[in-house]
Amino acid sequence: MSELQNQECPFCGEKKCTLRDEELEIPFFGKVFVFSLDCAGCGARKSDVEPAERKEPCKYTLELESEDDLTIKVVKSGEATLKIPHVITIESGPASEGYVTNVEGVLERVKAAIQSSLDSEEDDGAKDKARNLIKKLNRALVGREKLKIILEDPSGNSAIISDKAQKSKL
Numbered sequence: 001m002s003e004l005q006n007q008e009c010p011f012c013g014e015k016k017c018t019l020r021d022e023e024l025e026i027p028f029f030g031k032v033f034v035f036s037l038d039c040a041g042c043g044a045r046k047s048d049v050e051p052a053e054r055k056e057p058c059k060y061t062l063e064l065e066s067e068d069d070l071t072i073k074v075v076k077s078g079e080a081t082l083k084i085p086h087v088i089t090i091e092s093g094p095a096s097e098g099y100v101t102n103v104e105g106v107l108e109r110v111k112a113a114i115q116s117s118l119d120s121e122e123d124d125g126a127k128d129k130a131r132n133l134i135k136k137l138n139r140a141l142v143g144r145e146k147l148k149i150i151l152e153d154p155s156g157n158s159a160i161i162s163d164k165a166q167k168s169k170l
């Protein structure tokens with residue numbers, strides 16, 4: 001892993017930004033580079049994942065059935081759309097992050113995203129809905145709720161690494 005400190009921040013311009021990059025070898029996927037930026041000046045954080053080789057557009061679908069499935073490794077690039085039907089769709093875009101984690105990490109991120117929207121939500125109906133989604137995710141995090149996770153990536157830089165995941169063309 002390499003790290004550069006006190007770099008100029010692309011968001012606030014202060015020289016308080018730490019840039020890191022790391023090379024990871026992911027079994028059945030290959031080598032990837034993980035980049036991250038972290039600014040002590042303005043609090044900006046950003047990360048993304050880039051594979052060492054060019055890949056074809058892809059779509060992965062995983063049926064989450066038990067607690068064991070929580071450890072399945074997930075590579076998500078900033079260009080991927082993450083869908084959990086009946087829970088959330090996180091579109092790709094400038095604010096979308098790339099990361100390497102496992103299913104548990106994905107569910108925790110989704111939970112945090114719903115939690116932060118709940119904090120700013122005024123409408124009672126929408127609040128109830130968000131709270132129910134958080135409960136559903138909490139059940140899934142102990143293997144007691146069946147969910148489907150879909151990753152669609154036109155850059156092909158994402159994967160759900162398991163024999164249980166179905167890979168198809170996008």
Ligand SMILES: [Zn+2]
Nearest residue numbers: 009012039042
């Ligand atoms: Zn900054």
